[in-house]
Amino acid sequence: MQKWEAVEGNLASPRGFRGAAVAAGIKKTRGELDLALLVCDAPAATAAGLFTTNLVAAAPVTLSRQNLVESRGRCRALVVNSGNANACTGRKGLQAAKESARAAAKLLNLQPEQVLVASTGVIGVGLEPALITSQLPALVENLSIENASAVARAIMTTDTFPKTCVLRSEVGRNPVYLAGIAKGAGMIHPNMATLLSFLTTDALIGPRTLQNLLRTAVDVSFNRVTVDGDTSTNDTVLAWASGMATVGVRPGNASWAWFLEGLTELCQRLARMIARDGEGAKKLVMVEVRGARKPSDAERVARAIANSPLVKTAVAGSDPNWGRILCAAGYSGATFDPDKVDIRINDLLVCRGGMDAGFDEAAARKELEGKEMTLRLDLHQGSASAHIWTCDMTHDYITINASYRT
Amino acid sequence: MQKWEAVEGNLASPRGFRGAAVAAGIKKTRGELDLALLVCDAPAATAAGLFTTNLVAAAPVTLSRQNLVESRGRCRALVVNSGNANACTGRKGLQAAKESARAAAKLLNLQPEQVLVASTGVIGVGLEPALITSQLPALVENLSIENASAVARAIMTTDTFPKTCVLRSEVGRNPVYLAGIAKGAGMIHPNMATLLSFLTTDALIGPRTLQNLLRTAVDVSFNRVTVDGDTSTNDTVLAWASGMATVGVRPGNASWAWFLEGLTELCQRLARMIARDGEGAKKLVMVEVRGARKPSDAERVARAIANSPLVKTAVAGSDPNWGRILCAAGYSGATFDPDKVDIRINDLLVCRGGMDAGFDEAAARKELEGKEMTLRLDLHQGSASAHIWTCDMTHDYITINASYRT
Numbered sequence: 016m017q018k019w020e021a022v023e024g025n026l027a028s029p030r031g032f033r034g035a036a037v038a039a040g041i042k043k044t045r046g047e048l049d050l051a052l053l054v055c056d057a058p059a060a061t062a063a064g065l066f067t068t069n070l071v072a073a074a075p076v077t078l079s080r081q082n083l084v085e086s087r088g089r090c091r092a093l094v095v096n097s098g099n100a101n102a103c104t105g106r107k108g109l110q111a112a113k114e115s116a117r118a119a120a121k122l123l124n125l126q127p128e129q130v131l132v133a134s135t136g137v138i139g140v141g142l143e144p145a146l147i148t149s150q151l152p153a154l155v156e157n158l159s160i161e162n163a164s165a166v167a168r169a170i171m172t173t174d175t176f177p178k179t180c181v182l183r184s185e186v187g188r189n190p191v192y193l194a195g196i197a198k199g200a201g202m203i204h205p206n207m208a209t210l211l212s213f214l215t216t217d218a219l220i221g222p223r224t225l226q227n228l229l230r231t232a233v234d235v236s237f238n239r240v241t242v243d244g245d246t247s248t249n250d251t252v253l254a255w256a257s258g259m260a261t262v263g264v265r266p267g268n269a270s271w272a273w274f275l276e277g278l279t280e281l282c283q284r285l286a287r288m289i290a291r292d293g294e295g296a297k298k299l300v301m302v303e304v305r306g307a308r309k310p311s312d313a314e315r316v317a318r319a320i321a322n323s324p325l326v327k328t329a330v331a332g333s334d335p336n337w338g339r340i341l342c343a344a345g346y347s348g349a350t351f352d353p354d355k356v357d358i359r360i361n362d363l364l365v366c367r368g369g370m371d372a373g374f375d376e377a378a379a380r381k382e383l384e385g386k387e388m389t390l391r392l393d394l395h396q397g398s399a400s401a402h403i404w405t406c407d408m409t410h411d412y413i414t415i416n417a418s419y420r421t
Numbered sequence: 422m423q424k425w426e427a428v429e430g431n432l433a434s435p436r437g438f439r440g441a442a443v444a445a446g447i448k449k450t451r452g453e454l455d456l457a458l459l460v461c462d463a464p465a466a467t468a469a470g471l472f473t474t475n476l477v478a479a480a481p482v483t484l485s486r487q488n489l490v491e492s493r494g495r496c497r498a499l500v501v502n503s504g505n506a507n508a509c510t511g512r513k514g515l516q517a518a519k520e521s522a523r524a525a526a527k528l529l530n531l532q533p534e535q536v537l538v539a540s541t542g543v544i545g546v547g548l549e550p551a552l553i554t555s556q557l558p559a560l561v562e563n564l565s566i567e568n569a570s571a572v573a574r575a576i577m578t579t580d581t582f583p584k585t586c587v588l589r590s591e592v593g594r595n596p597v598y599l600a601g602i603a604k605g606a607g608m609i610h611p612n613m614a615t616l617l618s619f620l621t622t623d624a625l626i627g628p629r630t631l632q633n634l635l636r637t638a639v640d641v642s643f644n645r646v647t648v649d650g651d652t653s654t655n656d657t658v659l660a661w662a663s664g665m666a667t668v669g670v671r672p673g674n675a676s677w678a679w680f681l682e683g684l685t686e687l688c689q690r691l692a693r694m695i696a697r698d699g700e701g702a703k704k705l706v707m708v709e710v711r712g713a714r715k716p717s718d719a720e721r722v723a724r725a726i727a728n729s730p731l732v733k734t735a736v737a738g739s740d741p742n743w744g745r746i747l748c749a750a751g752y753s754g755a756t757f758d759p760d761k762v763d764i765r766i767n768d769l770l771v772c773r774g775g776m777d778a779g780f781d782e783a784a785a786r787k788e789l790e791g792k793e794m795t796l797r798l799d800l801h802q803g804s805a806s807a808h809i810w811t812c813d814m815t816h817d818y819i820t821i822n823a824s825y826r827t
Contacts, residue, residue, distance in 0.1 A: 071751030071759040071775070103744055105760065105776045138744025139777045246752035248744075324730065338509055338544025338654075345477030346652035353477040354511065369477070370511045371545045410816050 031257030034163030042098035073102035088222025199289030236282030295411025319347035335379035437663030440569030448504035479508035494628025605695030642688030701817025725753035741785035
């Protein structure tokens with residue numbers, strides 16, 4: 016098996032998929048793409064999904080969760096809209112989601128539970144189902160491999176660029192593809208419904224295996240990104256496997272590790288794009304913690320630093336303020352000896368043994384002026400490590416969020 | 422016993438206290454007050470203290486904790502400086518704190534463990550003890566009731582106003598006083614060492630009782646304020662009781678509830694001043710949650726809302742974005758039914774049963790344009806309630822924190 020390589024393409028680069036998008040008038044700005052359909056034509060296709068942990072889950076989250084169970088992971092289509100999150104919309108919201116799924120199923124000759132739905136946009140505003148159902152016939156008509164490229168644009172909200180990634184490998188001489196799109200921007204806006212990601216592959220994978228692979232990959236990718244610490248009502252990651260490539264992935268077989276590596280890389284690439292495109296963000300920051308006693312300690316420290324408004328504003332101002340980093344580590348809940356901590360900005364040591372390392376201020380500032388940087392902590396307590404991606408917090412974050420709804 | 426009433430005064434309004442402050446050159450801006458001494462002249466005085474839960478605790482926190490134990494709560498003086506937090510300064514930092522305490526003890530004819538110390542300011546920069554010890558003789562010389570007013574100014578960092586509160590009551594015809602000062606600004610800046618508060622009273626209270634009273638009052642006041650969710654390395658609340666008023670406070674006696682009421686009101690008034698003066702804040706926000714199944718659920722929901730950057734930026738923009746409020750409640754970890762939640766901005770219902778209440782947008786905006794407001798949630802699950810004070814998040818928060826250190 017070859018290594019996975021990034022190539023040009025879209026969600027339909029893996030065999031068996033087609034897509035289309037349209038401007039349905041759900042977004043306020045007329046003419047912007049805001050509705051998309053993705054279909055897998057392989058009858059034996061499988062699907063898996065992970066959803067927000069927020070108690071306040073949007074209607075499409077509720078329905079998609081249910082449909083994955085009822086179809087036993089045999090979902091073959093997705094209806095996704097932006098401009099309205101269909102969250103906090105009560106029974107009517109759930110009806111609207113069901114109507115979309117039913118209408119798409121009928122046109123595609125599927126069972127209603129074989130259609131997944133996702134929404135992103137304003138919370139608490141009723142979603143008129145006719146806006147979606149009236150467009151479905153045209154979307155079905157336009158389904159194609161080429162038109163699948165538009166799906167990534169149709170799910171954007173405050174994102175500044177569409178996020179697509181395609182990986183290719185070979186087994187024997189047969190190509191295998193993994194593809195994905197995502198939207199993020201404010202890692203989470205309750206009002207915008209943050210993270211959506213849709214992944215496709217033509218590998219042959221059973222539904223339970225696909226679910227396990229997805230959970231493993233998401234845990235070290237999308238679950239390691241934070242923009243503002245808020246968890247949205249609409250977060251959804253869905254994956255489909257068409258099975259049209261000759262390679263099969265099963266627990267314990269030779270292709271398992273190879274496929275998981277590809278899926279993880281796909282998710283991590285998309286996750287980094289999301290962090291880089293955080294609302295108002297100018298810089299992509301990786302927080303890397305090593306030397307922790309246990310993995311949960313490493314993750315706690317990394318998350319506390321990545322979520323600290325004080326760290327994120329210091330990064331925005333290129334201020335090598337290692338005290339804020341150490342302080343956030345201190346209130347993370349992890350156990351460690353503060354007097355042993357070393358902190359580096361990229362490779363520059365700024366704090367040694369919990370104290371000022373006597374670094375060159377100008378050099379540190381320069382490291383922070385880059386577009387991408389790593390804040391590295393070594394706790395010197397053990398061998399566990401963790402990393403989290405985040406972004407800086409700028410004036411634009413305030414501007415975007417002070418009046419998003421109106 | 423009379424009700425407690427707010428009156429003019431300072432930390433030395435309760436009998437038995439004197440104070441003084443000086444510009445010692447610890448702050449960068451020349452001539453700004455940055456060092457203060459507070460002394461209790463009553464030999465039988467008691468003291469109590471509460472400190473940061475951050476694992477990374479500043480040297481003065483370590484020393485004061487220790488001195489309260491070693492003196493068995495018989496501390497009678499405080500040396501406090503701003504401009505340097507003496508945090509992340511290692512063994513030298515602890516030595517500096519000890520030298521200050523020792524020098525003050527000698528001049529005041531006390532044991533070293535009878536002197537408490539506190540610091541606030543930049544983290545990770547060595548504190549030159551001579552800056553403090555050289556000023557102590559003059560401070561002792563200038564100790565007076567009048568000069569105690571300057572202590573509140575000497576502990577300011579990014580605070581925009583000094584925070585002092587004095588309450589008066591009478592027992593029989595004898596007056597009893599409670600007084601307090603505080604500094605906050607960014608509820609927490611790891612780089613600034615956030616919350617300091619010092620409280621005095623002339624009631625007669627044993628050290629263990631004073632500690633219990635302080636914990637109870639702080640739990641519903643200072644521990645209910647959040648500006649940015651960061652927990653500083655230097656947070657310190659100290660209280661002294663001179664015993665020079667005739668009234669004694671003991672668990673179970675008649676004056677217990679009366680005194681706790683006064684102490685709680687004192688702490689809550691100071692806590693609200695801190696929230697109102699959050700970095701860049703224009704608005705004081707109380708988040709009030711009722712109808713929770715248990716108190717911990719109510720507090721979780723209130724804290725999640727008060728800490729959400731998305732809620733705080735929406736308040737800054739006077740955007741009645743109830744979806745963000747409900748969303749933050751949803752990820753708080755509390756258990757409740759989202760379809761039962763009502764949300765009010767002051768008295769205006771904006772969300773009923775987890776859905777848009779069909780409110781007047783302009784009226785809601787007007788409520789949010791005030792200087793003070795309450796975001797009220799009723800979970801309709803039980804009878805537990807909680808409240809948290811916070812502030813809005815504005816462009817000025819970013820400006821202040823993007824380049825604080827330099």
